[in-house]
Amino acid sequence: MKPELADILNQPLAVGNASIAKRLVMAPMAFLGNIAFRELVQQFGGYGLLFTEMCSAKRIPQENRYRSTYFRWRDAELSQLVCQILGADPLTMALAARRIEAEQFFGVDINFGCSKVSICRQNCGAAILNTPDLAAKIVSEVRKAISIPLFVKYRIGWQDDPRTAVDMARRFEDAGADALTFHPRVAPDRRSRPAKWEYIGKVKQAVAIPVFGNGDVFDQADCLKMLMTTGCDGVAIGRMAIARPWLFAEWTEGYRCGSEIYLDSALRLAGLLEAHFEAPRALRRFKKFGFYFSASFKFGHTLCSAIQKAETMTEAKEFLHQFFERPLETVSRPNLNFFS
Ligand SMILES: Cc1cc2nc3c(=O)[nH]c(=O)nc-3n(C[C@H](O)[C@H](O)[C@H](O)COP(=O)(O)O)c2cc1C
Numbered sequence: 001m002k003p004e005l006a007d008i009l010n011q012p013l014a015v016g017n018a019s020i021a022k023r024l025v026m027a028p029m030a031f032l033g034n035i036a037f038r039e040l041v042q043q044f045g046g047y048g049l050l051f052t053e054m055c056s057a058k059r060i061p062q063e064n065r066y067r068s069t070y071f072r073w074r075d076a077e078l079s080q081l082v083c084q085i086l087g088a089d090p091l092t093m094a095l096a097a098r099r100i101e102a103e104q105f106f107g108v109d110i111n112f113g114c115s116k117v118s119i120c121r122q123n124c125g126a127a128i129l130n131t132p133d134l135a136a137k138i139v140s141e142v143r144k145a146i147s148i149p150l151f152v153k154y155r156i157g158w159q160d161d162p163r164t165a166v167d168m169a170r171r172f173e174d175a176g177a178d179a180l181t182f183h184p185r186v187a188p189d190r191r192s193r194p195a196k197w198e199y200i201g202k203v204k205q206a207v208a209i210p211v212f213g214n215g216d217v218f219d220q221a222d223c224l225k226m227l228m229t230t231g232c233d234g235v236a237i238g239r240m241a242i243a244r245p246w247l248f249a250e251w252t253e254g255y256r257c258g259s260e261i262y263l264d265s266a267l268r269l270a271g272l273l274e275a276h277f278e279a280p281r282a283l284r285r286f287k288k289f290g291f292y293f294s295a296s297f298k299f300g301h302t303l304c305s306a307i308q309k310a311e312t313m314t315e316a317k318e319f320l321h322q323f324f325e326r327p328l329e330t331v332s333r334p335n336l337n338f339f340s
Helices: 005-009 035-044 075-080 090-102 125-130 132-145 162-174 197-206 220-230 239-243 247-253 260-276 279-294 300-309 313-325
Strands: 013-015 018-020 024-026 049-056 081-086 107-112 150-157 179-186 211-214 234-237
Touching (some): 005 220, 005 247, 024 247, 035 049, 035 075, 035 247, 035 279, 049 107, 075 081, 090 107, 090 132, 107 125, 107 132, 125 132, 125 150, 132 150, 132 162, 162 179, 179 197, 197 211, 197 220, 211 220, 220 234, 234 239, 239 247, 239 279, 260 279, 260 313, 279 313, 300 313
Parallel strands (some): 024 049, 024 234, 049 081, 081 107, 107 150, 150 179, 179 211, 211 234
Antiparallel strands (some): 013 018
């Protein structure tokens, strides 16, 4: 008999000295995985963990959580929230991790996956995969600094060779990582080619710590296929979580909703963004959300361009109401043109 996706996702998973109740997590996403969006996802529930946007390790020790744009959270989300840090200096990363532990986050995640030019130029994110000794040193220094779960998120590397990814996985495990999130793309590939899921299986076989597979999971069938074909312990969802914030509740708890959920959740997010950020920041974040959200509709480009043109949140909400007055035509898989 074919296993049910929810049965697999609802098996608890030990991560370091802690445990998560569900194996489906939201991947870190700069700008998108902000405090307001996470509040929306928490209203639906159904996830094992949420990851923050990447936060600069340099700034974390001095950051004021109530004024910071990125390093901010609600106490109600902390027990399932992992803070992702970005940096190139092992001691700076360790200091940041220590503050994150003191603030009582569930865990710390090290970003070795971001391949944006501006980030790699500072030798951060995926650039560090070019210097495996430094990458391992960062993990071991952070390990020494904290006892909460330590995650590492990374890509294949700069050459398309699964042996590099496997070698790095072993080094991260030896350096004290408690879990890996592996996004099987080479660093220069900004999601233009399909993720190489077969590499996830190789990484999983190489280490004893849990491995979360990540990349191109668009529906429940994809999720089940990734789990079954790679043997990974859990799945991290990025863009689809933005398009459908109720996805975790749907896949793990059988949450059912009608098509009114789209307008309802977009309006709820607009309200939450307005509550957490001043108007220009809230609108910029809503516009970014608009790309991913629009990918679910047959005439999503109309909605998307209207949201992008909005000068105020009120205008954006008016466009939303207008768009949803018409009969809704959704697509089962997202239009990837919006997802780049
Ligand atoms: C807009 C955007 C921002 C992202 N920001 C981060 C980030 O801050 N840290 C990180 O490790 N990965 C980041 N990612 C990568 C995602 O975590 C994930 O690896 C990628 O989107 C593939 O997963 P998916 O196919 O489920 O979207 C980002 C992706 C997107 C689309």
